[in-house]
Amino acid sequence: MGSRYGGLKQLDGLGPHGETIMDYSIYDAIQAGFGKVVFVIRKDFEQDFREKILSKYEGHIPVAVVYQSVNDLPEGFTCPPERVKPWGTNHALLMGKDVINEPFAIINSDDYYGRNSFEVMAAELANLPEGSKGHYSMVGFKVGNTMSESGTVSRGVCETQDGYLTGVVERTSIGYDANHDITFTDENDQVQHLDFDTPVSMNFWGFTPDYFAHSERFFVEFLKENINKPKAEFFIPTLVNQLVQSKEACCKVLTTESKWFGVTYSADRQGVVDKFASLHADGTYPENLF
Numbered sequence: 516m517g518s519r520y521g522g523l524k525q526l527d528g529l530g531p532h533g534e535t536i537m538d539y540s541i542y543d544a545i546q547a548g549f550g551k552v553v554f555v556i557r558k559d560f561e562q563d564f565r566e567k568i569l570s571k572y573e574g575h576i577p578v579a580v581v582y583q584s585v586n587d588l589p590e591g592f593t594c595p596p597e598r599v600k601p602w603g604t605n606h607a608l609l610m611g612k613d614v615i616n617e618p619f620a621i622i623n624s625d626d627y628y629g630r631n632s633f634e635v636m637a638a639e640l641a642n643l644p645e646g647s648k649g650h651y652s653m654v655g656f657k658v659g660n661t662m663s664e665s666g667t668v669s670r671g672v673c674e675t676q677d678g679y680l681t682g683v684v685e686r687t688s689i690g691y692d693a694n695h696d697i698t699f700t701d702e703n704d705q706v707q708h709l710d711f712d713t714p715v716s717m718n719f720w721g722f723t724p725d726y727f728a729h730s731e732r733f734f735v736e737f738l739k740e741n742i743n744k745p746k747a748e749f750f751i752p753t754l755v756n757q758l759v760q761s762k763e764a765c766c767k768v769l770t771t772e773s774k775w776f777g778v779t780y781s782a783d784r785q786g787v788v789d790k791f792a793s794l795h796a797d798g799t800y801p802e803n804l805f
Contacts, residue, residue, distance in 0.1 A: 525624045526567060527778070530791045534804055536777065537624045539791070540633075541572065542804045544620075547633035548641065551577045553614055554624075555607045558582045571805045581610040589731070592738050595745070603748030604718060605730055612727040618643050620721045621751070627787070628654070628719055629773025630799070636721050639769055643723065649764035651755065652721035653680065654771050655714030658689070658697060661775040665782040666690070671716035671752050672709070673768055680759055680766040683716055683752040714768055717775050720751055729758060 526535060541552055552572070556564050561580070572578055583601055585594045587610065601607065608621055618640040622628060632654045639652045655673055662668065667690035671683040689699040689709065697709045733754050741747035758764040778784050794800050 526563070527784070529778075529784070529787050530800075530804075531795055532803065534791065535568070536627050536787075537568070538571065538804050539627060539800070540622060540624070541576065542800065543628070543630045543633045544637075545576050546630065547637040549576075549620070549633070549637060551579070553579045553581060553611045553619075555581055555583050555610050558584060575805055579611075579614045581614060583607045583610050588738065589735050592735075592742060595743055597745055600746055600748070602734075604751045605749045605754050606734065608751065609727065609730045609734065612724075612731075615727075616724055618647070618721065618723050620719065623718050623777075626717055626719075626775060626777045627790075628717065628775060629771070632656070632719060632769075632771040632773040635769045635771050636719065639767065640721050647723050648725040649758075650723060651726065651758075651764055651766040652769055653716055653755075653766055654719040654773075655768040656717050656719075656771060656773070656775050657711060658709050658713045658715045659711030660773070661715060661717060662689070662691065662697065663777075663779050663783055664786065665780040668779060671718075673714040673716060675714065675768050678768055680755070680768050682759070683756055685752070714770070716752060718751065720755070721769075726764075729763070730754060733757065 525537060528534065529536060530538065544552070554564070554568075561582075564580070569578060569580070583606065585598050585601060587606070588594060620636050620640065636652065636654055643650055655675075658670060658672070661670060667688040669685065669687045670689055672686045673680055674682040674684065686699045689697065692698045697711065698706050699709065701707050734749055737747075737749045755764070755766055759766055776783075776787055776790060778787055795802070
């Protein structure tokens with residue numbers, strides 16, 4: 516919904532020819548070897564989406580569209596009338612269960628992840644043995660490569676052991692201090708520092724299809740506790756954390772040199788426009804993506 520940005524930023528033309536951030540992600544995914552794209556959208560957004568977005572990709576990559584609605588709930592649950600907010604990223608992911616039968620990645624449509632992040636994820640998914648279950652992955656960005664100059668950000672700070680995720684702690688108000696060091700305020704109101712290289716989650720995950728069954732099972736448990744909380748959301752890191760802790764799955768943290776950027780705040784917009792212009796100028800992207 517883009518509440519902080521002030522509009523439907525997924526459709527904002529930020530490239531030299533009006534390209535959206537999502538256009539660059541799909542171009543990079545195709546270059547890295549991904550073979551299909553599934554879009555999760557709101558049904559009321561469909562006509563705009565098909566006209567402005569889907570038509571571009573014809574002949575480049577097969578696409579499917581699925582719809583997320585607050586009323587898409589398991590049997591026995593009814594959405595409270597006051598609920599407006601979607602049920603969260605893991606609920607959005609669940610909408611793809613009938614059209615995804617192979618190892619897959621999931622991304623946010625309004626985040627620029629960079630070519631290398633798609634390459635490392637594609638290589639990881641392609642190397643999984645046939646029929647793999649419970650071997651998940653995520654792209655761990657260096658927190659210093661994910662900052663906004665316009666304000667603080669929230670990031671899932673990763674705890675790892677031997678290259679595998681042991682936990683994700685959501686940290687809010689990550690920003691620069693007077694010395695341009697990266698800091699956040701912890702739950703005890705103490706200012707803590709983060710090293711530039713600290714891995715954080717930007718919601719770029721890799722899963723095998725068994726993840727859908729876990730999602731359905733845990734969504735029922737989530738609803739039992741949260742159905743009447745209008746702002747409660749079913750998030751991907753929360754479920755991954757639970758599966759890692761219970762040893763039902765492992766999650767490899769993939770390293771990337773890619774620099775994330777996005778439009779968290781409206782003040783970020785011009786900087787993103789300038790970055791895309793330079794990425795075309797230096798040959799990273801061709802004149803026309805599609």
